[in-house]
Amino acid sequence: MNVLIMYGTTEGQTRKIATWTATHIRERGHHVVLLDSAALASDLKLEGFHAFIVxxxxxxxxxxxxxxxxxxxxxxxxxxxxxxxxxxxxxxxxEDERPEAQKYVDRFVSVTGWQPRTTLLLGGALRFTEYDYFQEQVVKFIVMKRSGTAISERDHEFTDWDVLADFVNRFLDSAG
Ligand SMILES: Cc1cc2nc3c(=O)[nH]c(=O)nc-3n(C[C@H](O)[C@H](O)[C@H](O)COP(=O)(O)O)c2cc1C
Incomplete structure (x- = not known):
């Protein structure tokens, strides 16, 4: 199977997730093209791909x-x-923010008109040591304060790689 993985990232965690996913799919014997949405060629041809992961x-x-x-x-x-x-x-x-995470997806689906067959809400990372002042304020006072859960202000990766592997395996099985 020929799979296209298209990713968007701002601080790099989604690139790491997309790269990990590409390696995992290649190990299962498929051909993968991995593209950053911020650097797309205008003559991108999609017809040859059998499955897509965004x-x-x-x-x-x-x-x-x-x-x-x-x-x-x-x-x-x-x-x-x-x-x-x-x-x-x-x-x-x-936990108390999962409905908010689902809302992001619902709005995206309604704005774009794309109905993905399957969706994963996946944790990213917080990298306080790399944020500028404004990024840090947004994360501390908007994202973290909205939630009742306490999060330490240290760099932390929340991505659950086992959950991602399961999701990708199920998708490949259903697509192939
Ligand atoms: C400035 C800033 C704003 C963010 N806003 C939100 C938000 O509105 N909701 C949310 O759930 N996470 C938010 N996050 C968390 C990011 O989604 C998380 O850090 C993710 O790993 C970023 O992925 P990336 O490194 O691929 O860009 C925000 C993070 C930053 C730095």
Missing amino acids: AASIHHKHYQDTITNFVFAHRELLNARPSAFISVSLSAVL
């Missing part, structure tokens, strides 16, 4: 514009082939 992260409740534009432009093809969406956020790992 991964994007949330900032200020929104995915990267480059991902929204890509999905909107190709929604008919994405709807016609097996496709999966990996939504990366902090809300995904906070």
Whole structure:
């Protein structure tokens, strides 16, 4: 199977997730093309792919514009082939914020018109040592304060790689 993984990232965690996913799928014997939505060639040809995985992260409740534009432009093809969406956020790992994480996906589906066959709400990472002042304020006072769960202000990766592996395996089984 020929699989396209398209990802959007701002601080790099979704690139790590997409790269891990590409390696995992290749190990299962499939051909994978991994593309960053921020660096797309204008003559991108999608017809040759049998399945699509889109991964994007949330900032200020929104995915990267480059991902929204890509999905909107190709929604008919994405709807016609097996496709999966990996939504990366902090809300995904906070129990009382899971409905918020689901809202990001619901709004994305309604704005773009893409109906992924399967969706994963996946935890991202917090990298306080790499944030500038404004990023740090947003994470501390908007994202973390909204939730009742206490999170330490140390760098931390929340991504559950076993959950991701399960999700990708189920998707490949259903697509193949
Ligand atoms: C400035 C900023 C704003 C964020 N806003 C949200 C948000 O509104 N909701 C949420 O669940 N997570 C939010 N996050 C958490 C990110 O989704 C998380 O850090 C993710 O791992 C980022 O992925 P990336 O490194 O691929 O860009 C925010 C993070 C930052 C730095």
